Amino acid sequence: MASAELIKWSQPPLSTAPDSFMISTVDLWKTYDMGSEQQVQALRGVNLNIRSNEYVAIMGPSGSGKSTLMNLIGCLDTPSKGQYWLNGQLVSELDEDELARIRNKEIGFVFQTFNLLARATALHNVELPLIYAGVPSEQRVERAKAVLDAVGMADRMMHKPNELSGGQRQRVAIARALVNHPSIILADEPTGNLDSQTGNEIMGLFDRLHGQGNTIVLVTHEHDIAEYAHRIIHIKDGVVERDEVKK
Numbered sequence: 001m002a003s004a005e006l007i008k009w010s011q012p013p014l015s016t017a018p019d020s021f022m023i024s025t026v027d028l029w030k031t032y033d034m035g036s037e038q039q040v041q042a043l044r045g046v047n048l049n050i051r052s053n054e055y056v057a058i059m060g061p062s063g064s065g066k067s068t069l070m071n072l073i074g075c076l077d078t079p080s081k082g083q084y085w086l087n088g089q090l091v092s093e094l095d096e097d098e099l100a101r102i103r104n105k106e107i108g109f110v111f112q113t114f115n116l117l118a119r120a121t122a123l124h125n126v127e128l129p130l131i132y133a134g135v136p137s138e139q140r141v142e143r144a145k146a147v148l149d150a151v152g153m154a155d156r157m158m159h160k161p162n163e164l165s166g167g168q169r170q171r172v173a174i175a176r177a178l179v180n181h182p183s184i185i186l187a188d189e190p191t192g193n194l195d196s197q198t199g200n201e202i203m204g205l206f207d208r209l210h211g212q213g214n215t216i217v218l219v220t221h222e223h224d225i226a227e228y229a230h231r232i233i234h235i236k237d238g239v240v241e242r243d244e245v246k247k
Contacts, residue, residue, distance in 0.1 A: 108177030
């Protein structure tokens with residue numbers, strides 16, 4: 001692997017959107033107030049650029065800050081300091097309602113625990129982001145069926161999660177992430193609850209999705225899973241320790 005150039009010093013804020021990058025963080029900090037005048041610095045000035053159609057893994061041990069960085073990239077949290085630009089928009093300065101709209105429109109989430117509604121069918125689970133987006137019913141069903149077919153779940157779309165295997169549930173979760181045609185697929189330990197063979201099948205699906213033009217950001221602590229990505233960013237103690245690009 002070749003190491004990408006790291007910027008160790010604090011960068012000044014940008015006055016305009018960065019050119020050619022889908023994701024750009026500038027001196028990104030996250031501080032948690034633990035009470036009794038105690039603070040934890042989860043991120044300490046992260047500078048990071050990711051282009052459209054990159055396949056990136058963010059790696060780091062427990063407590064490294066990788067989950068905090070994922071939450072900021074996914075607009076699930078806001079930074080204490082610094083800037084986060086997504087598709088030319090300075091999302092680090094948006095309010096909660098605006099962040100919710102960005103999450104639904106721009107980001108497709110895939111979680112380790114699947115996060116499916118237990119009493120809903122696979123089809124309805126995949127429709128959910130479209131319901132929040134106000135898409136008409138007939139169009140919702142058509143789009144949900146299409147992405148379920150794309151991930152190999154066309155014959156199981158009327159089944160509920162407890163009628164599906166772990167791998168099938170994750171395929172439904174991936175279909176839900178894809179249904180709004182997001183800018184980024186953000187996957188948090190997507191094989192963590194799967195056996196090795198099923199995990200490899202899911203990672204093979206991510207490979208195909210990347211090959212179709214999707215931008216994928218994968219958060220993991222497993223080296224063999226990170227190796228599927230084309231670039232690996234190592235986080236340690238709240239900073240980017242290494243940024244490696246595969247040749």
